[in-house]
Amino acid sequence: MTATPTAIRTIRVELSANPYPIAIGAGSLAQLGEQIRGQGIKAGTKVLVVTNPVVNEHYGATALQSLSAAGLEASLLVIEAGEDQKTPATVGLIHDAAFERRLERSSLIVxxxxxxxxxxxxxxxxxxxxxIAVVQVPTTLLAMVDAAIGGKTGVNHPGGKNLIGAFHQPRLVLIDPDTLATLPEREFRAGMAEVIKYGVIGDGALLAELGAAAHRDPASGLASQAAVGPALLQTLLERxxxxxxxxxxxxxxxxxLRAILNYxxxxGHVVETLCGYGTYLHGEAVALGMRAAGELSLALGLWSQAEHDQQQRLIAAAGLPLAWPALDPEAxxxxxxxxxKVRDGKVRFVLPLSPEAGAQTGGAVYGSVIIRDDVEAATIREVLARLA
Structure with a gap:
């Protein structure tokens, strides 16, 4: 990767105990070592870079060179990283590498x-x-706008997604939009599901930006990096x-409040679990989950058909699936x-809410969504029949 770094925009996650920056800038991967040193990491610190074969081919050398140039003792571990590999056994491979490379409490993983x-x-x-410290350097749109930020870590269990994990905030998140140049379009579209999510749950300005792009090209205005363009992409990343x-x-x-991010x-996790990990990309499953949540809101009178249709148009413009898979309702x-997220046996749904609807009995309202744990099984069955 040889792009000249541009100005980096920094957004801070203002946690009371361990605040950290999100650094966003084209070409910024070449500044990885410098950015890490700027977080108080000393020269000579051992750094284990964990990546997958495809990302390593394009960006591994740039990352290692930047770390070494900053005086950090960097080494590389390449692992298979499909959703079906997201298991305790694969985490064990990282632990093995940490032992072999003699990582210490002052060391970090990238x-x-x-x-x-x-x-x-x-x-x-x-x-x-x-x-020990971790630095997140996301190379997919979905990770840039969601997974790399917030400290949720973990792996899947055969019974469900992300059931094994821990909260562990990163020391730094470095986002280089240039790394999206080698991202398959399907992966880009999957990331757009999370961007649409932010618009629906409360960012009206972002929703308007997305709506304008979708209006210009209803079929694919949000479906690729080329269609979105660098200026809107930077806006989407930052917002x-x-x-x-x-x-x-x-x-x-x-x-x-954070539960609203599960919109x-x-x-969506049900789709991933029942269809088998890998059948749908995570963002594709989230798009299906948003459609289903929208239908639940319609059934409960929480938002209007016009609002639901707007969401559907954005999902379609991003080239994401809308056809609910053939799943047994009882399953x-x-x-x-x-x-x-089940509490006391009750499933908590994050559902979109019209401003006109106001506070609804039995749920907590945050921005443009409501969290409900009183959705009856009969209502869920009715919506699943409507989706089929």
Whole structure:
């Protein structure tokens, strides 16, 4: 990667205990070592870069060169990183490398890749020597706007997604939009699902930007980096990062407000689990989950058909799936009970809410969504039949 670094925009995650920056700038991967040293990391510190084969081919050398130039003792671990590899066994490979490279409590792990790499490397850092530093360097749109920010780390269990994990905030998040140049379009589209999520849950300005792009090209105006363009892409990255930073700073461990970031995820995780990891990309499943959540809101009278249609247009313009898979409704209900957000046996749904609807009985309102744990199984069955 040889791009000349441009000015870096910094957004801070203002946690009370361990605040950290999100640095966004084209070509910034070449400044990785310098950025890490700027966080108080000393010369000679051991750094283990964890990445996957494809990302390593394009960006591994740039990352290592930058780290070495900054006086850091860098080494590389390449792992397979599909969703089906997101297991305790793969995290064990990172632990093995940490042992072999003699990582110390002052050492750090750099996660260079998409959300799967970030989750596993972050979890390995959280659990090695009871916690060492991690730096997130996301190379997919989905990881840039969501997975790399906020400190959620973990792996999947056969019974459900991300059931094994820990909160472990990064020391730094470095976002280089230039790394998206080698991202497959399907992966880019998957990331757009998370961007749309931020618009629906409360960022009206972002929703307007997305709507304008979709209006210009309803079929594919949000479906590729080329269609979005560099100026809008920078805006999407900054607004999404700022939205997540604000929510995480207010609720680091998902005691209340942070749950709104799960919009589309509850039923999206059901799709991933029942269809088999890898059938749908995470963002594709989230898009299906947003459609299903929208239908639930319609059934409960929480938002209008016009608002639901607007969401559907954005999902379509991003080239994301809208056709709900053929899933047994009873299997869906059973899978929902295994969701990590279940409390006292009640499934918590994050549902979009019209401003006109106001506060609804039985739920907590945050911005443009409401959290409900009183959705009846009969209503879920009715919506699943409507989706089929």
């Amino acid at each position: 996660a260079l890749g998409g959300g799967v790499v970030g989750d596993m490397a972050g979890f390995a850092a959280a659990t090695w020597l009871r916690g 999404s990062a700022a939205a997540k930073a604000e929510v995480v700073a207010a609720d680091e461990r998902e005691g209340g 589309g995820h509850t039923l 869906v209900l059973a899978c929902l009970q295994g969701d990590k």
